Amino acid sequence: MPTLILLRHGQSQWNLEDRFTGWVDVDLTAEGEAQAKKGGELIKAAGLQIDRAYTSVLTRAIRTLWLALTAAGQVFVPETKDWRLNERHYGGLTGLNKTETATKHGEDQVKVWRRSYDVPPPPLAPGGEFDFSKDRRYAGAVLPDTESLKTTLDRVQPYWDAEIAPHLKAGETLLVAAHGNSLRAIVKLLFELSDEGIIAVEIPTGNPLLIELDANLKPTSARYLDEARATALPTIG
Numbered sequence: 001m002p003t004l005i006l007l008r009h010g011q012s013q014w015n016l017e018d019r020f021t022g023w024v025d026v027d028l029t030a031e032g033e034a035q036a037k038k039g040g041e042l043i044k045a046a047g048l049q050i051d052r053a054y055t056s057v058l059t060r061a062i063r064t065l066w067l068a069l070t071a072a073g074q075v076f077v078p079e080t081k082d083w084r085l086n087e088r089h090y091g092g093l094t095g096l097n098k099t100e101t102a103t104k105h106g107e108d109q110v111k112v113w114r115r116s117y118d119v120p121p122p123p124l125a126p127g128g129e130f131d132f133s134k135d136r137r138y139a140g141a142v143l144p145d146t147e148s149l150k151t152t153l154d155r156v157q158p159y160w161d162a163e164i165a166p167h168l169k170a171g172e173t174l175l176v177a178a179h180g181n182s183l184r185a186i187v188k189l190l191f192e193l194s195d196e197g198i199i200a201v202e203i204p205t206g207n208p209l210l211i212e213l214d215a216n217l218k219p220t221s222a223r224y225l226d227e228a229r230a231t232a233l234p235t236i237g
């Protein structure tokens with residue numbers, strides 16, 4: 001049976017500091033490391049045997065994957081890293097404090113930037129501290145200067161279709177360790193949520209979301225392995 005485990009990275013330093021993070025390569029806090037380890041322990045306790053794992057090119061997701069696989073006793077599984085699983089690029093908001101930005105621009109505007117489906121934040125100006133174009137992990141890629149959830153899905157979906165979906169269709173169990181918004185893009189795709197329906201979906205850090213799928217990759221069940229830290233999930237069927 002195709003089985004998918006979505007794992008948002010554990011708490012990062014900028015989650016803690018309430019800063020717009022996007023593509024900045026911020027590491028996990030000690031709390032984030034503990035969340036990732038616990039996620040792996042829950043995967044092990046659920047008896048899940050992972051065939052293959054996927055992550056982004058950002059340290060917080062990669063280390064979450066490693067910590068979880070270690071705790072699950074499955075560090076041997078093949079893993080693939082790709083920038084198309086990165087967090088949504090936060091454009092010109094990158095690095096700013098979320099509360100200060102809400103004070104300056106208003107809560108409603110910040111909510112639009114954070115959770116509207118297709119309104120991107122202002123673009124990131126080239127050449128500044130957060131210009132990723134010279135970073136060799138993105139060599140050869142055409143990089144965005146900002147992304148909405150829609151344009152995030154536009155670059156996640158081709159990767160999903162080409163690299164992930166075929167392994168699910170073969171009946172494998174896959175772990176995807178990624179980010180709040182790249183995972184929300186996958187949830188929107190799988191659960192066929194409307195542009196409004198995805199707004200309310202908030203994926204907790206370090207809490208594995210176990211999704212069982214039918215042969216057409218339609219979800220048949222979905223639950224967080226840490227029930228105490230679960231958030232609302234879309235209804236199925």
Ligand SMILES: O=C(O)[C@@H](CO)OP(=O)(O)O
Pocket residue numbers: 015019020021022023087088090114180181
């Ligand atoms: O800052 C970010 O990159 C994301 C994820 O932490 O934040 P938001 O909740 O605004 O999507």
